[in-house]
Amino acid sequence: xxxxxxxxxxxxxxxxxxxxxxxxxxxxxxxxxxxxxxxxxxxxxxxxxxxxxxxxxxxxxxxxxxxxxxxxxxxxxxxxxxxxxxxxxxxxxxxxxxxxxxxxxxxxxxxxxxxxxxxxxxxxxxxxxxxxxxxxxxxxxxxxxxxxxxxxxxxxxxxxxxxxxxxxxxxxxxxxxxxxxxxxxxxxxxxxxxxxxxxxxxxxxxxxxxxxxxxxxxxxxxxxxxxxxxxxxxxxxxxxxxxxxxxxxxxxxxxxxxxxxxxxxxxxxxxxxxxxxxxxxxxxxxxxxxxxxxxxxxxxxxxxxxxxxxxxxxxxxxxxxxxxxxxxxxxxxxxxxxxxxxxxxxxxxxxxxxxxxxxxxxxxxxxxxxxxxxxxxxxxxxxxxxxxxx
Amino acid sequence: xxxxxxxxxxxxxxxxxxxxxxxxxxxxxxxxxxxxxxxxxxxxxxxxxxxxxxxxxxxxxxxxxxxxxxxxxxxxxxxxxxxxxxxxxxxxxxxxxxxxxxxxxxxxxxxxxxxxxxxxxxxxxxxxxxxxxxxxxxxxxxxxxxxxxxxxxxxxxxxxxxxxxxxxxxxxxxxxxxxxxxxxxxxxxxxxxxxxxxxxxxxxxxxxxxxxxxxxxxxxxxxxxxxxxxxxxxxxxxxxxxxxxxxxxxxxxxxxxxxxxxxxxxxxxxxxxxxxxxxxxxxxxxxxxxxxxxxxxxxxxxxxxxxxxxxxxxxxxxxxxxxxxxxxxxxxxxxxxxxxxxxxxxxxxxxxxxxxxxxxxxxxxxxxxxxxxxxxxxxxxxxxxxxxxx
Numbered sequence: 001x002x003x004x005x006x007x008x009x010x011x012x013x014x015x016x017x018x019x020x021x022x023x024x025x026x027x028x029x030x031x032x033x034x035x036x037x038x039x040x041x042x043x044x045x046x047x048x049x050x051x052x053x054x055x056x057x058x059x060x061x062x063x064x065x066x067x068x069x070x071x072x073x074x075x076x077x078x079x080x081x082x083x084x085x086x087x088x089x090x091x092x093x094x095x096x097x098x099x100x101x102x103x104x105x106x107x108x109x110x111x112x113x114x115x116x117x118x119x120x121x122x123x124x125x126x127x128x129x130x131x132x133x134x135x136x137x138x139x140x141x142x143x144x145x146x147x148x149x150x151x152x153x154x155x156x157x158x159x160x161x162x163x164x165x166x167x168x169x170x171x172x173x174x175x176x177x178x179x180x181x182x183x184x185x186x187x188x189x190x191x192x193x194x195x196x197x198x199x200x201x202x203x204x205x206x207x208x209x210x211x212x213x214x215x216x217x218x219x220x221x222x223x224x225x226x227x228x229x230x231x232x233x234x235x236x237x238x239x240x241x242x243x244x245x246x247x248x249x250x251x252x253x254x255x256x257x258x259x260x261x262x263x264x265x266x267x268x269x270x271x272x273x274x275x276x277x278x279x280x281x282x283x284x285x286x287x288x289x290x291x292x293x294x295x296x297x298x299x300x301x302x303x304x305x306x307x308x309x310x311x312x313x314x315x316x317x318x319x320x321x322x323x324x325x326x327x328x329x330x331x332x333x334x335x336x337x338x339x340x341x342x343x344x345x346x347x348x349x350x351x352x353x354x355x356x357x358x359x360x361x362x363x364x365x366x367x368x369x370x371x372x373x374x375x376x377x378x379x380x381x382x383x384x385x386x387x388x389x390x
Numbered sequence: 391x392x393x394x395x396x397x398x399x400x401x402x403x404x405x406x407x408x409x410x411x412x413x414x415x416x417x418x419x420x421x422x423x424x425x426x427x428x429x430x431x432x433x434x435x436x437x438x439x440x441x442x443x444x445x446x447x448x449x450x451x452x453x454x455x456x457x458x459x460x461x462x463x464x465x466x467x468x469x470x471x472x473x474x475x476x477x478x479x480x481x482x483x484x485x486x487x488x489x490x491x492x493x494x495x496x497x498x499x500x501x502x503x504x505x506x507x508x509x510x511x512x513x514x515x516x517x518x519x520x521x522x523x524x525x526x527x528x529x530x531x532x533x534x535x536x537x538x539x540x541x542x543x544x545x546x547x548x549x550x551x552x553x554x555x556x557x558x559x560x561x562x563x564x565x566x567x568x569x570x571x572x573x574x575x576x577x578x579x580x581x582x583x584x585x586x587x588x589x590x591x592x593x594x595x596x597x598x599x600x601x602x603x604x605x606x607x608x609x610x611x612x613x614x615x616x617x618x619x620x621x622x623x624x625x626x627x628x629x630x631x632x633x634x635x636x637x638x639x640x641x642x643x644x645x646x647x648x649x650x651x652x653x654x655x656x657x658x659x660x661x662x663x664x665x666x667x668x669x670x671x672x673x674x675x676x677x678x679x680x681x682x683x684x685x686x687x688x689x690x691x692x693x694x695x696x697x698x699x700x701x702x703x704x705x706x707x708x709x710x711x712x713x714x715x716x717x718x719x720x721x722x723x724x725x726x727x728x729x730x731x732x733x734x735x736x737x738x739x740x741x742x743x744x745x746x747x748x749x750x751x752x753x754x755x756x757x758x759x760x761x762x763x764x765x766x767x768x769x770x771x772x773x774x775x776x777x778x779x780x
Contacts, residue, residue, distance in 0.1 A: 040729060040736040047708055068728040072691045075724075082725055084707060216599045317474060318437055334465075335472055338458040339430060345735060346430040 002141070002189035002216040004248045010375040014267030017370035018250050021183055022088040022140035023188055024080065027055045029248065029269040030366055032359045033090060034262065035277065037063050039083040042141070042277050045350040046084050052312060052357040053364065054090040058272050062097035062125075065133050066118045078138030090272070091131045091139035092252075093177075096148045106145065109169070127176040135186045142190045143219065144177040146170040149197040151227040163197030170195045172210050178213055191250060193221040194239055198231050203239050217248040224253035224273075233262065241267035257286055260383055264366055265375075273362075274276040276355035281348040283340050286358040289388045294331075294351065299337040305330035307390075312357035314350040392531070393637045404631040404657030407760035409597040410638050412478040412530035413578055414470065416443045419638065419659040420756055422650065425479060425667065429473040433742040434666050436474050442702065442747040443754065446478040446530070448662050452487035452515075455523050456508045468528030469498075475595060480662070481529035483567075484597045484650040486538045489573045497537065499559070525576045532580045533609065534567040536560040539587040541617040553587030557596050560585045562729050568603055576596035577646040583611040584629055588621050607638040614643035614663075623652065631657035634731050647676055647752055651772055654756055655765075661753075666745035671738040673730050676748040679778045682723075684741065689727040695720035697780075702747035704740040 003021040010016070020027040034041045034049065037060040041049060049057065060077050068082075076082040081091055098105055098112045107113035111126030128146035149166040150158055158166075174192050181190045192210035196202030210218060220239045221233050236251065240263070243249045250270035251263050260271050276286065283294035287307035292299075294306075305315035308323040314336070316322050317329025331350055339347030362382075369378035393411040400406070410417040424431045424439065431439060439447065449469050458472075466472040469479055487498035488495055488502045492557035495504035501516030520535035539556040541547055543775040548556075564582050571580045580604035586592030600608060610629045613622050626641065630653070633639045641653050650661050668675065673684035677697035682689075684696075698713040704726070706712050707719025721740055729737030752772075759768035 038732045038734055039727070040734050041724070043735040043739075045703070045739065047703070067732055068724065072724055072728070075691050076693070076722075082722070082728075084719070084725070109658065150635070239608070300458065301465050303466070313435070313437070329474070331474055332472070334458065334462055335474070338428070338472075342427055342428045343459055344430050345433040345738065346435065348735065349433075349435065349739065367776055385560070387427065 001187065002248075003245065004217070006246065008370050008373070009266075010370060010373075010377045015264045015366075015370060015375050015381075016245075016267060016269065017270060017367055018248070020269070022056075023060045024086060025055070026313060027088055028367055029371075030260075030264045031055055032225070032363045033058050033059075033272040034106050035272055035274045036083065038067065038086075039064060039079060041356070043281065043348050044277075048313070048353055049085070049356075050087075051243040052353065052355070053360045053381045054087070056090060057085060059083075059089055059094065059139060060094075060097065061130060061133050061137065062094035063090045063092075064137060065094065068177055069344065070133060071122075073136050080134065080138065083292050089134055089137075090141035090250075091134050091137050093141065093143040093145040094125055095130070095146050098125050098342070099148050099150075106154060109138060109172075111145075121287055127173040128180040131177055131180040131186070131190075135181075135184045138188070138189050142186065142188055144170075144190060144215075146173060146193045146195060146221060148225060149195050149222045151198065151225050151231070157331075159207050160197075160202070161201050162196075163199050167195040167197070167202050167206050171206060173324070174210060174213060174215075177216070189216045191215055191217040191219050191254065193219045193252070194243070195222045195372055197222055198227060198235065199318050200235075200238050203235065205241070207239065207242055211244060214265045215247075216369060217250065218243045219250040219252050220251050220268075224255060232259075236263055236268070237267050237280040240380055243267070256388065257359070258383070260359070260362065261366065261379055265379060274361045277352055280351035280355040285351060286355050287390050288358075288385050289390045290386055292390045294333070294337055294340055299333040302333040302337075306333060306336065308349070310354065310357065310361075312354050312361075314354040314357075317378065340385050391577065392638075394636065395608070397635065397758050398763070400655075400760060400763075402766045403655040403769075405654045405756075405760060405765050406635075406657060407757055408455035408638070408659060410659070414447075414476060414478045414530050415445070417478055418757055420650075420654045420753055420760075421445055421648045421660055422753045423448050423660060423662040424746055424749075425450075425662055425664045426473065426475075428457065429454060429469060430635060430744070433671065433738050434667075435745065436443075438703070438743055439475070439746070440477075442743065443750045444477070444746070446480060447475060449473075449481045449526065449527060450477055450484075450487065451481045451520060451523050452484035454481075456506060457483065460523060460526050463526050463753050478530040480640075480725060481524050481527050481533065483533040483535040484515055484523070485520070485536045487756050488515055491536050499562075501535075516772060517563040517747065518570040521567055521570040521574060521576070521580075525571075526576045528578070530578050531607065532571065532578055533578065534560075534564045534580060534582050534605075536563060536583045536585060536611060538615060539585050541588065541615050541621070545605065548587050550587075550589050550592070553585075553589050553592055557585040557587070559593050561596065561599050564603060568605070570610065579606045579694045581605055581607040581609050582644070583609045584633075584694075585612045588611060588617060588625065590625075590628050590664060593625065594632070597629065597632055601634060605637075607640065609640040610658075611642050614645055622649075624655050626653055626658070633739075644680075647749070647776065648773070649719065650749070650752065651756065651769055653714050655769060666749045670745040672728070672740035673741070675741060677780050678747050679780045680776055682780045684723070684727055684730055689723040690725075692723040694723055696726065696741070696744050697748070698742065700747065700751075702744050704744040704747075
C-alpha cells in the first residue's frame with residue numbers, strides 16, 4: 001500500500017510537506033533516507049537509527065541478491081526481519097549496481113547479463129527478476145528496473161540520441177516491471193523512474209509516459225552520476241515539480257545538505273545518499289556552520305564537540321544537551337581526532353551517528369519550517385549559517 | 391583513595407566477594423575489566439559499556455603516552471574526561487608494552503630506552519616517568535612499573551637465575567614507584583605486582599617483599615605470557631590466596647571464562663583480558679554452552695541468536711528478553727554471519743557487545759553465587775554448561 005497526503009505547500013517555491021503511509025509505517029516528508037546497502041546502515045545499530053529519528057532506510061537489491069542471497073532472505077520472510085528494522089524500507093532495482101560493473105556486463109532488450117563480482121557466476125537481471133527479488137525482500141517501496149543513463153563514458157558525453165535510446169528502454173522496462181509486480185501480487189508500492197539524461201525534452205517525454213502508466217510514486221534518476229553541479233541543479237529545477245502533485249517524488253542519490261534544501265524547494269519529497277555515512281568514515285563532518293575536516297591537526301586538543309548546536313550522542317552524550325546550551329557530555333573534537341588517528345572503530349561509529357543525525361535533523365527543521373509557513377526564511381538562514389565556517 | 395571491604399568468603403575455595411571503593415566509584419568484586427587501550431574499548435560506545443554493567447575499564451599508559459600524548463591528556467585533566475567514562479579506570483604501567491617492543495628496547499637499572507613505534511623518537515621510560523604519566527591520566531588504580539618476566543625468549547625457557555634477576559629489578563622499581571607516587575601526591579591507589587616467573591619460591595619472595603612495602607592492592611603479573619595452560623594454572627593456584635586477605639587481588643591479562651571462574655576459586659578479585667573484544671572481531675563468540683565460530687557456514691540461515699539465554703542487545707534486541715524466554719528481538723546468527731562475510735562494521739559492533747556482556751554477566755553470576763553461598767554449585771554447573779557445546 002501507499003497513501004500520500006499533502007499537508008502544506010510553500011507559496012514561494014515548489015516545497016511541500018506531506019505524510020507517506022506505507023505497509024511498515026508512516027513517513028513524514030520531506031525526508032532523508034539513510035542507505036543500508038548490505039542490510040545495515042554502515043556503522044550504526046538499528047536502535048541508534050531509531051534514536052536519531054530515521055523513518056525509512058534503503059536496501060540494495062543487487063548486493064542483497066549476491067549476499068546473503070535470496071534463499072536466506074526468503075527464510076526470514078524479507079529484509080525487515082533479517083536486519084531487525086521494523087519501519088519502512090525502500091529498495092533500489094539493482095540497475096545502477098549492474099550498470100556500475102562496466103565492462104563486466106552486457107545490456108540487451110531482455111535485461112542485463114553479468115558475472116557475479118562475489119563468485120564469478122554468470123547471472124541475468126531483468127525487470128521481472130528485479131521485481132521478484134524485491135518481492136522477496138518485501139520492501140515497502142520497490143523501484144522499477146531501469147538503465148541509469150550515464151553523463152559520460154570514458155570522456156564521451158552521452159548524446160541526445162543515446163540518452164533517448166536509453167530512456168526509451170527504461171520506459172519499456174517500466175511497463176514490464178508494472179506487469180510483473182501486479183502478477184506477483186506484491187502488496188507494496190512500485191515507483192517509476194524518470195530518465196532522459198541532461199536533456200529536458202527527453203525528461204518531459206519520460207515523465208509523461210510514466211505518468212500515463214500511473215505509478216503510485218515517481219523518482220528522478222540519472223542525476224548525481226558524475227555531471228557538473230550546475231547540470232544537476234538544472235535537472236533538479238526542471239523535473240520534480242512537473243511530476244503529479246498528489247504523488248511522492250524521490251530524487252535518487254542526492255546529495256549535500258545544500259542540495260537537499262534546494263531539492264525541497266524544487267518539490268522533492270524524498271532523498272537518499274551515501275554522503276553522510278561515507279564522509280563520516282573519511283573524517284568529513286557536516287555541521288550547521290559548514291563542513292569540518294576532522295583529520296586537520298588543529299583539532300588535536302580542541303575540547304569542543306563537532307557541532308556546538310547538535311544534540312546527537314557524539315556531540316551531546318547521554319544527556320542530549322548541546323554544548324551551546326551548556327551541555328558538556330559530548331565527545332570532543334580532540335577525542336574524535338585521536339580515534340581517527342589510531343584507526344579505532346569508535347571514531348567512525350560516533351561520526352556516523354553525528355552526520356546521519358545532522359541530515360535527519362536538517363530535514364526535521366525543513367518540515368517544521370514548512371509547517372510554520374516559514375520555509376523561505378529557513379532556506380535563507382540555512383545558507384547563511386552553513387557559509388559561516390566552522 | 392582505595393577502600394576494600396570483604397563481604398563474604400567461600401568455605402570450599404579461596405573465592406571472595408567484596409566491594410572496592412575508588413575515587414570514581416564503587417566496584418563490586420570479583421570483576422572483569424574491559425580493556426580500553428587507546429582510550430576506547432574497541433568497538434563499543436561508553437553508553438553501551440554502562441548498559442552492560444561495566445564498572446571499571448583499563449587504559450594503556452604506553453599507548454596513551456604515544457597518542458594523543460601527555461599534553462592533550464593534561465589539557466583534559468585526565469583520561470576520564472577525554473574518553474567520557476566517569477567510572478573507575480585502571481592503567482597499566484607501560485612496562486609490558488615496552489617489553490613487547492623486543493629488539494627495539496634496552497633495559498637498564500634506571501629504566502627502558504626505546505624508539506617510539508609511532509614516529510621513531512628515542513624515548514626513556516622509568517618507574518618515575520610511569521608514575522608521572524599515570525598521575526596525568528588520573529587513573530583510579532595505578533600499576534607499578536615492572537619488568538614482565540618472559541616465559542621463553544626465542545625458544546629459550548627463562549631460567550630461575552634470570553627470573554630472579556628480573557623479579558629483583560621489579561622489586562627495586564616497586565619501591566621507586568611508591569616513592570614517586572607519594573612525591574606526586576597522587577590521590578589514587580598504587581598496586582604492586584608479584585613477579586617470579588614460573589618459580590614458586592621466587593613468587594613467595596616477591597610477594598613477601600611487596601607486602602612489606604604495604605601497597606593498597608596487589609597484582610599477579612607474568613602470567614598469560616605464552617606459558618602452557620597447566621603452568622598458568624599452577625601459578626594461579628599458588629600466588630593469589632597468599633596475598634593479604636584484606637586487600638584486592640588482580641590477576642593480569644587472564645583469560646578464558648574457565649580461567650576466570652578458576653581464578654575466583656583461587657582468590658582473585660579482578661581480571662582483565664583482550665579476549666572478549668579481540669575474539670568478537672575475529673568471529674569467536676563466548677556463550678553459556680561453549681564457544682561459537684561465527685564464520686562457520688552452518689550459521690548461514692540460522693534464525694537463533696548467538697546465545698539463547700543471553701539478554702544483551704545483540705541477542706535480545708531492545709526488549710532485552712532472551713530467546714529462551716520467548717524474545718524474538720535479537721539479531722540472528724545468520725545476520726551476524728552475513729555482516730562478518732561482508733566486512734560490515736555492525737558485525738564486530740554487535741559481537742563485541744555480546745562477548746563483553748557475556749564476561750560481565752559471568753562475573754555477575756559469580757558474585758550472586760557468592761552472595762548466596764552457592765559458589766561451589768555454580769562452579770560445577772558452569773563447567774557442565776560450557777562443555778555442552780553450542
